[in-house]
Amino acid sequence: MSNSTRCAACRFLRRRCRQDCVLAPYFPPTNPQRFANVHKVFGASKITELLKQLPVHLRYDAAECMSIEAASRARDPVYGCVGVISQLQQHVIDVQSELVKIKGELAVHNAQQQLQLENGERASEQQQDELLWLGSTQHDPLNLDQLLIQANDYQKSHF
Numbered sequence: 001m002s003n004s005t006r007c008a009a010c011r012f013l014r015r016r017c018r019q020d021c022v023l024a025p026y027f028p029p030t031n032p033q034r035f036a037n038v039h040k041v042f043g044a045s046k047i048t049e050l051l052k053q054l055p056v057h058l059r060y061d062a063a064e065c066m067s068i069e070a071a072s073r074a075r076d077p078v079y080g081c082v083g084v085i086s087q088l089q090q091h092v093i094d095v096q097s098e099l100v101k102i103k104g105e106l107a108v109h110n111a112q113q114q115l116q117l118e119n120g121e122r123a124s125e126q127q128q129d130e131l132l133w134l135g136s137t138q139h140d141p142l143n144l145d146q147l148l149i150q151a152n153d154y155q156k157s158h159f
Contacts, residue, residue, distance in 0.1 A: 008035040013044055022051050026063035037070035038063075 007024035010017035012035050017024060023044075027035040038047060047066065051059050072081035079086070 005029060008032040009039075009044065009047075012036055012039060022048055022059075026051070026060060034067050034070075037074050038066050041070040041073050042066055 006017035006029060007021055008027040008029055008031060009023035010021060011029060012032060023035070027038075042050075047063075050066075051062060054062055069081050072084060076083045
């Protein structure tokens, strides 16, 4: 690369960017802060050494991981990305316990609804029996006189 298009690493280190610069593909000149963060955490020689040891197809992922870890260290110097991982794990635990609680509430609700349906069916069957019995008195369940007459007639004929 020419001096005018030096990668962020070579620009930060104030050196000429060679054509075979191992850092150039992963630290473009458009994002100098990315290399500055990675350099602060890992150091230029470690970054270069690590990238050279890896097969070419894994280098991009390695540079991304170092960049993410460095950005995490910039935000949280003590824990880095481990702090973020811990927070996410705690969030998963909280959400799982909330899910268990909600499933329990749902089970209680479903059981109550089932009980109401069963009680409603029993009540409904009883009401239907009563209506059938009352309905047999000429479809006028409130006609008590008619019921008494039918009851008397029944007693006379059977006793």
